[in-house]
Amino acid sequence: MTALGFWTLAAFILGFAALVITTKNPVHSVLFLVLNFLCVAALYVLLRAEFLAVIQVLVYAGGIVVLYLFVVMLVNLKRPPEEHVAPQRYGKSGAVLAGAVLAEFTAILVYGTLRLTPSGPGVGKGVSSLGGNVQTLGWLLYTDYLVPFEVASMLLLVAMVGAIVLAKREL
Secondary structure: OHHHHHHHHHHHHHHHHHHHHOOOOOHHHHHHHHHHHHHHHHHHHOOHHHHHHHHHHHHHHHHHHHHHHHHHHOOOOOOOOOOOOHHHHHHHHHHHHHHHHHHHHHHHHHHHOHHHHHHHOOOOOOOHEEEEEEEHHHHHHHHOOHHHHHHHHHHHHHHHHHHHHHOOOOO
């Protein structure tokens, strides 16, 4: 029964993901993204990760999708794309961002090869022995996976700065 639910949810997730990128109306695309996030949350529940399911619904299906809808509704999508004034500006910014992303991927690979097996009180024991999913997840994030967690946060910061640089017309 669990396997049937898993494969059904996986099929829905893939189907909604395909609809997100193939739908021409951006509002419909965002709505399919909400359905995709809700199916991922259901998959977390099926895998007994209730905390991740709640976070998935609150953060992704709630906050981020609302932000997407604001952006889609505020941006005039019927306007033709403007021409690039100074394409060499993007080359330098792109090289800096690509170097930062490459450095982060290298750091992740080096960290992954040095620490193959995670250790700590949450590994190898049942989740309930530590107090539940939240304590186990927090323990693992701030002990064994601290460096990848920080690298991922830096990657998100670089992506945000890159999006601002690309979206701003004049620097």
